[in-house]
Amino acid sequence: MKNVKILGTGCANCKNTLALVEAVAREKDVQITLEKVEDLPSIMNYGVMSTPAVVIDNVLVHAGGVPSRGKVEGWF
Template identity: 65%
Template sequence: MQIKVLGTGCANCKTTLKLIEEAAAAKGVAVELEKVEDLPSIMGYGVMSTPGVVVDGKVVHAGGIPSKAAIDGWLAGAMTTPAAAAASAGGCCSGGKCGG
């Protein structure tokens, strides 16, 4: 999972980065965390209010420190991969009988 924290280096941006690091470590989720401070790059995501958070290429938050619940939700998405969902549902098709 790739997470980018967008911001020019303010305290809220640093806090957001730290909260995500701590939550990922607590949940045992491997994340590739990147801090983006370049203003044109930030604006390229359409984020006009920082900190912004981008998860796997999608802007999921902008403006203010995200809540712990929001961060946990983003990380939960990393723990629910298509392969894991298929395995918990009994594989790619019901009863292991593929109709193809």
Template identity: 65%
Template sequence: MKDIKVLGTGCANCRNTVRLIEEVAAEQGVAITLSKVEELPEIMKYGVMSTPGVVVDGKVVHAGGIPDRAKITSWF
């Protein structure tokens, strides 16, 4: 079970990132728990400067813009 968090204040790119991760996880048949972190103090704890950011099992793997499918697949 992968624990995935999407960091972002709720802009369009953040929502699209969440949707894309769900899609890819479903395609790959990977079980994930996906949550959104929208509170700025929380987001800042990860040291991310551009949103959306993605955290997999506590580690930042992406920041800024929507990640592409290949990149998402590589996290699973």
């Protein structure tokens, strides 16, 4: 099971990233725990200056904009 965190303050791009990650994981039948992190100090702990960002198993894999579907599929 992968631990996935979506970092962002709640903007439309953050919500779209969350929905995309959820959809791809479901389509690929990958078990994930999905957490939305909106607390700015927590986001900055990852060194993120541009959201949305995605962290998988405590590794920052994407920051700044909605990732492409192909990129998300590559994570799973």
